[in-house]
Amino acid sequence: MVNNVDKFDKIKALDTEKGNKIKSTISAPIFIERQLYGFVNVDSIYNYAFDQTDLEVMEYMRNQIEIAISKHKLYEEIVYLSRFDKLTNVYNRRYFEELFDTCVNKTNELEKKILLVVFDLNELKVINDTYGHLAGDELIKTFASALGKCVRSSDILARIGGDEFVGIFFDVDSQTLVKRFDKLIKKFENNPITFEENNIICSFSYDIANFPQDGNDVNKLIKIADKCMYEYKYMIKNMHKLS
Template identity: 50%
Template structure:
């Protein structure tokens, strides 16, 4: 036969004595009513016993029910469960929420099984935990952005990742955009939740919320809680439901090298969606976004300089030679052919000696641009010396290239470099060698192309 659990009997007199010496907030309740609150509990919650009508009792007990589903679903008051402990969020009479550690057990009070519990205010502890969790989450999300810098070719991919992770970090966010400033307008470079045509949307600088809220300074985060009351509000349609529009927003400026670069807008279709904690989160995101943008642009600049000639923007000798080795293996494997071309600027030394190296540099740049603009993106043109260029052109017909280069020379002759008191005709000589018909090694191909280039120079 199953043994019957005996519960502690609690008398009113004992409660009165307890209340004199114990300041811990204490509550006694069942599933219908709150039977007792000591003075400390009344002070904590802002309730009196006679304030607690049935609805308020249910509202209060429902907070406990959420954490202890077995209170009702499993007939807790008929169980023999020992003391339970749980952290819960409850509402005070003022509707302010506080976190408490709730410790309780079953007792017999006024001849009924009831639940007696002690409440310990742990709001400060919980807020610290939540802030720590929020900070940790933010760090992880921004770390993902930092680690993606070296992997992404397009800066707009970085902006999209920043926006996506910002929306993940802010629970009440619904949609958002990142704008980049171009002269007097903003253009959209990343978006979530808006109709597709926002990609073509342009906004004048003085028409944005950030500009208006900061009197044109655009130097701080602004949290606009109700856009419908904001002067100049436009209903920007969201793509998350029929008739849905943003009603509150946080606008966050991004700076690069001390200058205004763009802004992150985090939006919601609800009013008053964001609080001061969200503003602090966006301050953290902004700092990391600015670092990410600066690092990306610096990395891309260094990566560009590592394989490009600074004066002309063409590839440099190192990149050209590395590319040849890769393309050679590929061409052999797939039985492909290409033309190796060498170029030499005519009369550059004379121009440098008579007019100066700055004028000579202009000649180099003009010829480099003329050649580069006439080839495909898959072709490679590099500056390999002061007045020398080399190219790998993916055509099998050498005669086609001869016609193309002659056309470039004709264009250069008809479009001289205009200096202060003189016109300079920019010309070059060239030679072509075919891979693999005339060689498969770079040196032997260059030797053949060089010989043909000098022959061309003597004839012309």
């Protein structure tokens, strides 16, 4: 509380809109989780405009504002955690299923085409066992970030398991998606991830299911794409063993 601003050379108070000088001020800092969030200021064009009662009122206001902001931030965090995967910042499975149902209803009205793609990181367990789970987490985050750049704003991407992701793609044919994801595979091959001086290649498999030809339920579509993908991975492993 400063009741005579003119006496303090270091205080530069702004004039009011009418050009009047600020003569008294009360300033209350707002702290959220021990971090300075901002200030609440009350000014007057008169000297000695505030007393101890005003200071107590300002303290009460400051406390109430801190409580309100803290509750709002907690609410935002709860909403975020209910919708997003914390590690990758893409949607989680529960919210993905909600979005799928909403999108299907709209798409049926507009008669748009939907493709569902399941992605799975290759050899994540080997990487975790060799370099540690932090390396595995880095691989997952790098993959999610790169895959997110292949997804249009109208599409939907989610993490549905430890190393498994799913995407919904609208009004696009499977050949276009295959070209897009094969290009990403080659990009990862040419740009290994560096983790604690170790170079790790991010490798993934994927497969595509059509809505509604392959099914009209999200879990059924994921199961179909999953089955095709793992059959492909099994075939590739056998080829490597034979060679």
